[in-house]
Amino acid sequence: MRRSKYRRPSSSPAWFSGRRRVVVIGAAALAAFGGVVTVTQISSASTERTQQRALAACDDLQAPNRAQLSTQTRKGTYTTNNGQVTQHADDGAGDVATTAQVRARCRDWVIKNVSEEAVTQATTQARRGGGNNNGGQNNGGNQGNNGNNGNNGGNAGNNGGEASAAPSDAASAPAEEEQNNGGDTGNNGGDQGDNGGDQGGDQGDNGGDQGEQPAPAPTTPPPGAGLGVLTNSCDTSNLAPHDGFQNGNRCVSTEFGEVGAAANNSTLLITNAPRQVNRNTPFTIQVSTRNLIRDRFLAAGQGGYYVESSVLQNGLVRGHFHTACRILQSQNSAPAPEPVPAFFVATEDNKGGAQADTVAIQVPGLPEAGNFQCSSWAGDGSHRIPMMERANQTPAFDSVRVRVR
Structure with a gap:
């Protein structure tokens, strides 16, 4: 199961970590300038440089292309039921932001997030240095103590070699490459451990006690910045992590994964089913699928629920499809979900x-x-309906009514 980001080193781009990653400046600058420049000056200068880089990235953003819209749907956003219900035509795809709006939202995010975090963290880090000009050298001591990380890296490589095989040849090839890389990582880790020990011996004694240093600050806003995104990770959740089994009130940290092009997105249709049958009488439902490679299934009872990201093969999602029949207590209201x-x-x-x-x-x-x-509905490796390129595409789902006498 993929661990949530607060339990594993992140491989995402810097902007994908939100407010958790901040600029580390001030202490190193004090060492470089011998304490001549004040904390405020150092913080301001470094913050300005970071902010300018982030603002420059905003200037490169372009508005998205307008998606294809349905032909008969009333355009835009409107209300029905005497203003009680809001309808968004094509899931809001018709309301496309301009380039000016996209860049303005980006700049607003940078000003509100990058500068404030940078100043606060720079001041804190400088104070932790205690005015010791050698404060920046403590990293060497830490690297020396962590020299065993090389051994851990080697173990990671060995573990990679023991990874279970994927269910098909197409899937096993990438896994094999990852195992080899794991071994290389282990060797590199060992080298780093030795180097860390040498640096610790040379510089560790002179290090100031700075504590754990945070990662660099984000310089590019995450997707949806300025739109009021509630969260995009489990870091802010109070729920327990999802463990792959069928339990609710959990937070799923598995990343969405890969989404294919519109022409390659999965579709499904029930092509034949009886309208009426007798009780306890067998019958057949014919289900047609397109753009779905039905070769990935992780048993929910074995911990395979919501644990695998969507994976494409030649642009098509790998997964399976489900079929279910449930009785309707009423045909005038949505049914209860739990039975x-x-x-x-x-x-x-x-x-x-x-x-x-x-x-x-x-x-x-x-x-x-x-x-x-x-x-009937398609499912990816995590049992979710496969993602679509556009918001107004119909997902791979179909349903019929069957009267049982």
């Missing part, structure tokens, strides 16, 4: 691709009389 359905299967047959094909789902019979909703 288990009368029938549910996940279909994985190592087939499927860019061309549409059809799979026959055998339902052994439904136990009681009433109106049933029988549905």
